[in-house]
Amino acid sequence: MFDIFDIRQERGILKNEQSPLGSDSFTLVWIRFGQTTYRLAGQASQLHKNDLLLIPAGVPAAEMRDAGSIRESVVVRFSPADSAAARLLPLLARRAPLRWVTHMPELLLEKLLYIVEQWTARDRYFSVMCGALLTELIVTISREYDEGEKAPSSIHHIEVMKRYIEDHYRGKITKNELGGCIGVSPNYAASLFRSVTGMTISEYVHRRRMKTAVYMLRHSQLTARDISEHLGYSDPSFFNRTFKRIIEQLPSDLIAERSDRE
Incomplete structure (x- = not known):
């Protein structure tokens, strides 16, 4: 389990300045779009879409905001709640920053955005929930890293x-x-x-369908049944259950939001 100190999403055009990071905790950076450069212990490291950067505690770091550069990123500052996590996860025993190009961006992005959502909503016990979700994310990254670079x-x-x-x-x-x-x-x-x-092939396909479903529920006048059929689901109740499991909402919730905007 981890203690989270800060989570933020950053997007837009960067200006000429340095954005220092706290060195008293771990920092996980995910580049969702674009590119940026970090200065890590005096060395420049350029990051691109789907890059992960894990900065250990104690390593001086700052994002170099080059004029005209555009990027969207998620930054999480955290520390292990106890020494057991650091012992069990070799990734956290590193003293040097790790830059990693993930080959499971859809899965990691989904997990990260859910952490951001929980952190932003701040419902009861949100810090415990975020710590548990971050643990799951770090374990997923660790497993991929342990397997090494893919051919x-x-x-x-x-x-x-x-x-x-x-x-x-x-x-x-x-x-x-x-x-x-x-x-x-x-x-x-x-x-x-x-x-x-x-992810399995089936799970990947369901998640791809749900991405379209979210867009259609928000930006069309189609019913959930119409969208279900459009995406290849013959059983609307199965579509609803799948949507709830992946999106953490019901299709009717997004339809209600659509009505509120009108």
Whole structure:
């Protein structure tokens, strides 16, 4: 479990200045869009989309805000609640900053944004909830890091499968289809997809559908049933349950927000 001191989302055009970070805690930086540069113990490190940066406590760090640069990032400052977390997670025993290019951006972004949501809402016990969610996030990152860099061929296969899903996510997608599109066995395709993205093929497809569902619920006049059918769900109740599990809201909640705006 972790104690969180601050969580913030930053976006927009950066100005010429330095943004120092506190050195008395760990800092986790996620670049969601664009690029930026951090100065870490006197050394410059440029970060791009889907890069993670873990800065250990005690390391002087500042974001170098170059004129004209655009980036969107999430920054979390935290410390382990006790020494057990540091002992169990080698990532936290590092003394040097870690820059890591994740190959499961969808999964990590979802977890990070949920932490941001809980931190911003500040409901009862929000700090405990955020600490638990951050623990889950750090464990997920640690597992990917422990497995090491993926082979370029594996990354290429994943990108091909993701593009196929992007083009066909409203229909049924099987491991047979994805195996065929990269020329490997269905079981190998499914195993590779999960090991790199952290999600099964089915879960990835559901999450891609829910991304479209959120947009349509907010920006169209379609009913939840209409959207359910559009996204390939024959059972509206299953669509509602899936939406609730992934988005943490019901479709009716977003429809209500739509009505409030009108």
